[in-house]
Amino acid sequence: MPEGLIIKGVGGLYQIESKEGIFNCKIRGIFRKKGITPLPGDFVEFTIINEKLGEGWIEEIKERKNFFIRPPVANVNMMAIVISVKNPAPDFLLADKLIISAQRNDIEPVIIINKIDLSDKESLSTIEEVYRGTGFTVIPMSKVTMEGYEELYREITNKRTVFAGQSGVGKSTILNNVINSYVMETGDVSSKIQRGRHTTRHVQLLPLKCGGYVADTPGFSLYSLDGIEHDELKWMYPEFDNLNGQCRFNGCNHITEPGCCVKDAVSKVEISKIRYNCYNKLYEELKEQYDKRYK
Ligand SMILES: Nc1nc2c(ncn2[C@@H]2O[C@H](COP(=O)(O)OP(=O)(O)O)[C@@H](O)[C@H]2O)c(=O)[nH]1
Ligand SMILES: [Mg+2]
Ligand SMILES: [Zn+2]
Incomplete structure (x- = not known):
């Protein structure tokens, strides 16, 4: 059976890119009965009904590595987390939440510091x-x-990338520039018209010239850290991990424990105070949730 990748889905019709070409497929009723909705980014098996018209049926959805509901997209393996030097000032806490969410979903984070023309x-x-x-x-x-576009392109080549971050940091601007320079011309032209209106709530995977895809989404932000425990949070901070085992107490959470080498490193400016403060805030948030659950 032919296999392919869903690059967009609109009104129950899914566009699939495959070795056999582009196909517009519907899904079998059985998926709906099971409550399964295909997502852009899903790898699928499909049958061809009409080769000439490019019509087919989705028969099977392969297991997802990860997926998101808002925006609806599956199998992401790169998250470009955008902050700007000013207008707006960096929201480090949101950036950390996004970084953590990426790591939890086995997605490589890449951090973009945008609008550097506005800063010294x-x-x-x-x-x-x-x-x-x-x-x-x-x-x-x-x-x-x-600046930075060539490097970004190298990073996202052969990846399926989403752009995330606070509103106004320049996600759409970056994505549009990437699309103009690096997305294959042979793609679906109608996508470009849609993009201009900025109203699309649909996700579309756009193929990059050197391989991989960028997801054109209405923006990707995240306000919660569901499913993570307070005492797991430290594993999401690689710079703490490097000092693993050096604190006085086994299982030190680097909060109020004495003899904590992480706090030590913060005071020596070897670990960023901003990152450490974000860690503290998120730890408190998660601890509160935990305490409520077990009261
Ligand atoms: N000075 C400057 N402005 C930028 C840059 N990137 C984006 N902007 C501006 O920032 C504003 C918000 O950009 P937009 O792409 O809509 O941000 P989004 O909300 O993250 O999608 C727009 O007025 C852009 O022109 C940049 O690199 N430098
Ligand atoms: Mg935008
Ligand atoms: Zn510690």
């Missing part, structure tokens, strides 16, 4: 400093100087 070198390096210990890729970018 010093403010930029202060922000870069926050993520220095994480090991994540950080890309300073600007639509004015076009």
